[in-house]
Amino acid sequence: MSATRQPLTVLLAAPRGFCAGVDRAIQIVEGALDKFGAPVYVRHEIVHNRHVVERLEGMGAIFVEELDQCPDDRPVVFSAHGVPKSVPAEAARRDMIYVDATCPLVSKVHVEAQRHFNNGHDILLIGHVGHPEVIGTMGQLPDGAITLVETVEDVDRLEPRDPAKLAFVTQTTLSVDDTSAIVDRLQARFPAIAAPHKEDICYATTNRQSAVKEMADRCDKVFVIGAPNSSNSVRLVEVAERAGVKSAELVASANDVDWDTLGEIRTVGITAGASAPEELVQGLITAFRERFDVSLEELVVTRENVEFKLPRVLAQEADNA
Structure with missing residues (x-):
C-alpha cells in the first residue's frame, strides 16, 4: 500500500x-520563417529563455550576437530588447531584409531619450550595465549623451554639467521598489529633472x-x-x-x-x-x-489584455494568409 x-x-x-512584447517578438520570428523560409537570422536571443530559443532554432532560426555573423542575402530579426541605431543602419547599408522585434514599450523609452536629447538635456538611464536593453537604449544617441545609473550611490556621485537640464529614463524590467529609491534620490538632488510622461517600467x-x-x-x-x-x-x-x-x-x-x-x-x-x-x-x-x-x-492581482501589432511587412502577410 x-x-x-x-x-x-x-x-x-x-x-x-x-507579456505582450515577448509574444509579439516570438510571432515575428515565426512570421519571418513563414514569409521568407529558413534560415532566418536573429541578432541576440529573441527573448531571454533557452526553451523558446531552442524551439525557434528547431524551426530554422539561427541566433547570432552581431550583424557581421549574418549573410547579406537572408533576413535578420532584431531582438525584443532593442538595438543601437547603428545596427539597422548597417543592415540598410548592406541592403539586408530586417525586421525589428523591439518591444513597443522599449521603443517608447528610445523616443523619450531622443526627445530629451533634442531639448538639450543630459540623460540619465536607470538600468543594469551590459543588459541588451541598456546597450540598445544608450545606442540611440551619440556617445556620452546618456549616463547609466545603477544605484542610489551612483546618484550621489553625479556631477552634471547643468542640473537644470537633466532628464531620466529607465530600463523597462527593473524592480519597482529599487527604481523608486533611485528616482527619489534623483529628484531630491536635482528638483528640475525631467521625468518620463508615463512610467517606463513596463x-x-x-x-x-x-x-x-x-x-x-x-x-x-x-x-x-x-x-x-x-x-x-x-x-x-x-x-x-x-x-x-x-x-x-x-x-x-x-x-x-x-x-x-x-x-x-x-x-x-x-x-x-x-x-x-x-x-x-x-x-x-x-x-x-x-x-x-x-x-x-x-x-x-489583475488581468492583462494588452496586444501589440506585428510589423507591417508581417502583418500584411498574416492578413493575406
Missing part, C-alpha cells in the same frame, strides 16, 4: 509568464512583481521560472525575498528543482518571468502533483 502523500498548497501567481514587470508580493508571506518557498540572464525574472526572485518569503529560487524548469531539499513545506508559490512559456509552469505543477497531494490556488 502506497504511503500517503504530503499535502501541499501551490499558489499560482497571475499574471505570470509571457506594465508586465509591475504586475508580475505585484503578484509575487501578494503571495510571498503565505509561502514557504517561491519558484520563479525564468533564465538567469532574464532581468525581469531575476528581479522577481529579489522581490519575493524582500516581501518575506523564506526562500525564493530561479529555475529554468521542473528539471532544475532539487526535490530532496524541499523538506516539510506546506505552501509553495509559482510564477514565471515575462519570457517564460506557460508550458514550463504547467510542467512544474505536474512535477509537484507527482510528489505531493496538491491543492492549487491561482492568486490573481
Whole structure:
C-alpha cells in the first residue's frame, strides 16, 4: 500500500509568464520563417529563455550576437530588447531584409531619450550595465549623451554639467521598489529633472512583481521560472525575498528543482518571468502533483489584455494568409 502523500498548497501567481512584447517578438520570428523560409537570422536571443530559443532554432532560426555573423542575402530579426541605431543602419547599408522585434514599450523609452536629447538635456538611464536593453537604449544617441545609473550611490556621485537640464529614463524590467529609491534620490538632488510622461517600467514587470508580493508571506518557498540572464525574472526572485518569503529560487524548469531539499513545506508559490512559456509552469505543477497531494490556488492581482501589432511587412502577410 502506497504511503500517503504530503499535502501541499501551490499558489499560482497571475499574471505570470509571457507579456505582450515577448509574444509579439516570438510571432515575428515565426512570421519571418513563414514569409521568407529558413534560415532566418536573429541578432541576440529573441527573448531571454533557452526553451523558446531552442524551439525557434528547431524551426530554422539561427541566433547570432552581431550583424557581421549574418549573410547579406537572408533576413535578420532584431531582438525584443532593442538595438543601437547603428545596427539597422548597417543592415540598410548592406541592403539586408530586417525586421525589428523591439518591444513597443522599449521603443517608447528610445523616443523619450531622443526627445530629451533634442531639448538639450543630459540623460540619465536607470538600468543594469551590459543588459541588451541598456546597450540598445544608450545606442540611440551619440556617445556620452546618456549616463547609466545603477544605484542610489551612483546618484550621489553625479556631477552634471547643468542640473537644470537633466532628464531620466529607465530600463523597462527593473524592480519597482529599487527604481523608486533611485528616482527619489534623483529628484531630491536635482528638483528640475525631467521625468518620463508615463512610467517606463513596463506594465508586465509591475504586475508580475505585484503578484509575487501578494503571495510571498503565505509561502514557504517561491519558484520563479525564468533564465538567469532574464532581468525581469531575476528581479522577481529579489522581490519575493524582500516581501518575506523564506526562500525564493530561479529555475529554468521542473528539471532544475532539487526535490530532496524541499523538506516539510506546506505552501509553495509559482510564477514565471515575462519570457517564460506557460508550458514550463504547467510542467512544474505536474512535477509537484507527482510528489505531493496538491491543492492549487491561482492568486490573481489583475488581468492583462494588452496586444501589440506585428510589423507591417508581417502583418500584411498574416492578413493575406
